[in-house]
Amino acid sequence: MNAIAETMRLTLSAAIAASGEARACTERLAGRTLAFESMEQRFVVHFEAGAVRVETEGGEADATVRGSPGAVFGALAGSGSETAAVLGDTAVFEDFRASFRPHVKLPPVVERFAEDAGDAARTGVQAARSAFEGFANTAKDYLSAWPGREDAELAELRAAVQALTERVERLEKQARGESEGESKES
Numbered sequence: 001m002n003a004i005a006e007t008m009r010l011t012l013s014a015a016i017a018a019s020g021e022a023r024a025c026t027e028r029l030a031g032r033t034l035a036f037e038s039m040e041q042r043f044v045v046h047f048e049a050g051a052v053r054v055e056t057e058g059g060e061a062d063a064t065v066r067g068s069p070g071a072v073f074g075a076l077a078g079s080g081s082e083t084a085a086v087l088g089d090t091a092v093f094e095d096f097r098a099s100f101r102p103h104v105k106l107p108p109v110v111e112r113f114a115e116d117a118g119d120a121a122r123t124g125v126q127a128a129r130s131a132f133e134g135f136a137n138t139a140k141d142y143l144s145a146w147p148g149r150e151d152a153e154l155a156e157l158r159a160a161v162q163a164l165t166e167r168v169e170r171l172e173k174q175a176r177g178e179s180e181g182e183s184k185e186s
Contacts, residue, residue, distance in 0.1 A: 002056045005043050009054040015100050016050060025099030026050055032092050035061035038072045045096075063092035076101060 015022045029047035035058070036043045044058035065075050067084030075084040076097060086093050 002043075004041070005054045005056050008043055008045070009052060012045065012052045012054070012100065016052070019099075021099050023050055025095055026052060029092060029095060032089075033058065033061040033063075034092055034096055035064040036072055037064060037066040038069045061088065063088040063090060065093060 012022075016026060026047050027049045030049045032047050034045045034047070036045075042056060042058075044055045044061055046053040046055065046058075064087045065072055065084050066087060067075070071084035075086065075093075078097065078101065
């Protein structure tokens with residue numbers, strides 16, 4: 001089991017042991033699932049009467065909280081400057097948050113790390129985009145210097161530039177779609 005998933009399970013189990021409200025929540029949500037997705041990490045909480053199980057893999061969840069690490073932590077805490085998307089049965093997430101939030105305290109250093117990790121990911125995406133755009137512009141300049149030349153090497157270079165351009169466009173659409181979806185659904 002992933003160390004973060006095990007830490008999450010232990011934290012939630014301690015809340016269940018300490019709180020009748022958290023225990024009652026597991027009974028209400030028995031058989032339901034809640035996923036947390038951030039930076040290509042996925043954790044799925046499976047509710048059982050009086051217990052939880054946390055996995056890093058799993059199929060469709062009843063509810064999913066998706067966003068940057070800071071946004072996901074902010075959604076759990078009911079605060080934060082970023083917003084996370086809550087997809088699916090939002091009542092599952094709301095019940096979980098209301099029942100567990102008072103008992104799940106993250107150290108400030110963990111919250112700061114999550115915010116910094118989100119900032120670093122956004123900076124990395126921008127740097128990759130800039131590099132792809134620079135490569136595409138250089139390649140276009142190179143190609144335009146030889147108008148009409150049609151050899152295998154040039155065709156291969158054109159195909160590579162086109163593939164990179166399409167990938168950048170897909171990444172931009174995903175980034176826009178996620179941030180638009182987060183703000184609309186929160």
